[in-house]
Amino acid sequence: MEKISRTRVVDLLNAETFGTAVNAKGWVRTRRGSKQVSFIALNDGSTIHNIQIVVDLGKFDEELLKLITTGACLSVNGILVESVGSGQKAEVQATEIEVLGACDNSYPLQKKGHSMEFLREVAHLRPRTNTFGAIFRIRHHMAIAIHRFFHERGFFYFHTPIITGSDCEGAGQMFQVTTMNLYDLPKDDNGQIDYSNDFFGKQASLTVSGQLEGELAALALGAIYTFGPTFRAENSNTPRHLAEFWMIEPEVAFNEIEENMQLAEDFIKYCLQWALDNCAADLQFLNDMVDKELIERLKFVLNNSFVRLTYTEGVSILEKAVTGGHKFEFPIYWGADLAAEHERYLVERHFKAPVILTDYPKEIKSFYMKQNDDGKTVRAMDVLFPKIGEIIGGSQREENYEKLKCRAAEMGVPEKDIWWYMDTRRFGTAPHSGFGLGFERLLLFVTGMSNIRDVIPFPRTPNNAEF
Numbered sequence: 001m002e003k004i005s006r007t008r009v010v011d012l013l014n015a016e017t018f019g020t021a022v023n024a025k026g027w028v029r030t031r032r033g034s035k036q037v038s039f040i041a042l043n044d045g046s047t048i049h050n051i052q053i054v055v056d057l058g059k060f061d062e063e064l065l066k067l068i069t070t071g072a073c074l075s076v077n078g079i080l081v082e083s084v085g086s087g088q089k090a091e092v093q094a095t096e097i098e099v100l101g102a103c104d105n106s107y108p109l110q111k112k113g114h115s116m117e118f119l120r121e122v123a124h125l126r127p128r129t130n131t132f133g134a135i136f137r138i139r140h141h142m143a144i145a146i147h148r149f150f151h152e153r154g155f156f157y158f159h160t161p162i163i164t165g166s167d168c169e170g171a172g173q174m175f176q177v178t179t180m181n182l183y184d185l186p187k188d189d190n191g192q193i194d195y196s197n198d199f200f201g202k203q204a205s206l207t208v209s210g211q212l213e214g215e216l217a218a219l220a221l222g223a224i225y226t227f228g229p230t231f232r233a234e235n236s237n238t239p240r241h242l243a244e245f246w247m248i249e250p251e252v253a254f255n256e257i258e259e260n261m262q263l264a265e266d267f268i269k270y271c272l273q274w275a276l277d278n279c280a281a282d283l284q285f286l287n288d289m290v291d292k293e294l295i296e297r298l299k300f301v302l303n304n305s306f307v308r309l310t311y312t313e314g315v316s317i318l319e320k321a322v323t324g325g326h327k328f329e330f331p332i333y334w335g336a337d338l339a340a341e342h343e344r345y346l347v348e349r350h351f352k353a354p355v356i357l358t359d360y361p362k363e364i365k366s367f368y369m370k371q372n373d374d375g376k377t378v379r380a381m382d383v384l385f386p387k388i389g390e391i392i393g394g395s396q397r398e399e400n401y402e403k404l405k406c407r408a409a410e411m412g413v414p415e416k417d418i419w420w421y422m423d424t425r426r427f428g429t430a431p432h433s434g435f436g437l438g439f440e441r442l443l444l445f446v447t448g449m450s451n452i453r454d455v456i457p458f459p460r461t462p463n464n465a466e467f
């Protein structure tokens, strides 16, 4: 076969000059045609669209033609011509075809319209479908948008550890990290596991959040963000929880809660605008196939301000809804942790817009959140989104050493685990704020998908780590 350097399908489809010899490589999505001619839809992942390859059957060897089946990988030399009928601007009239990889007939993606559940069982192949190709291209673009947003605003990308020795944030939902022999664990006199000979000389786990270390950095570099994998062994089989997910956590010195809210709103809107500007074809596909209101919803959120109210105000709206006859599964009263159904009621039924709830009861929030003067609430903020519920959780942090120490003790956080964190409050403390955005929750919103397992390439959930 003549050596012609490869042109990506996206570039072939955007070509302005025709009549030239080109090479395309990719996987066969469909093949149809007559006894004389075949039309092959070839896709190489560079775009949702396929390039049509026109094959004059008389010019090719029958044995070769037999191998051109759905899923096979081809290298095609041919002439790029302006297309008349294929719905695309360009197509390739094949002159030479090489089958790089034949595809045997057990290929599971033979037809269109597989269920999402089925596709999770073939997660090693699902990137080859239109839907998952679109999702993973959008996932890439969102990661770029996130880095650009913070970089443009002078934030520094800061790497917090994935293995951590402190469990003050997520006691009970952490994955342990050990090199000890689990069949023969050393015990101390009290029958407790002796970690002194473990790899780190102490109990260690996978991180549930980079926030505490992020705060150290913000109080030195001014404004930072983390963007990394996060692990939570919460045994909740919901469409919004993964055991391994990616989190973005900005932390900013001198920001108070109002600035923190504005940052969150600007940040999400920047990402949504980026998706509309850079992922138009993929979004259009998802809008047509997955969620007919997707693009409209993205534009709506972009063009409207997030509603801001306190937890206390939110709870009274929910209580009125109950009085008015609305049924929730979980009880609602001042002090209750809001369930997704409560969050979604506020967003979807009451305000019909994204909501930022602030000033939650201190009992249901973490020890490090800044305490309000009322003695009951803390300067927490959750951003609640349509279809999703909580997409961001954040707060202004308690910068006062004594108050923080007191609250940590009340909540049973051992000082030996957070002495280094407490030090920031002794050595030049400052007001500061930050939040965590679940990357996959953002992707749920941007793609219109309804299960979080379908916006990450290889989902980790209870009983599921196959691929």
Ligand code: ATP
Pocket (backbone or CB within 6 Å): 232, 234, 240, 241, 242, 243, 245, 247, 390, 391, 392, 393, 394, 436, 437, 438, 439, 440, 441
């Ligand atoms: P939720 O109440 O929804 O379980 P959370 O309050 O435990 O979330 P935070 O600790 O505030 O979550 O984490 C910050 C953000 O990380 C959340 O707003 C959410 O977007 C995301 N997040 C948290 N847990 C998960 C998870 N298990 N899978 C995917 N994303 C998550």
Ligand code: MN
Pocket (backbone or CB within 6 Å): 382, 390, 392, 393, 394
């Ligand atoms: Mn939260």
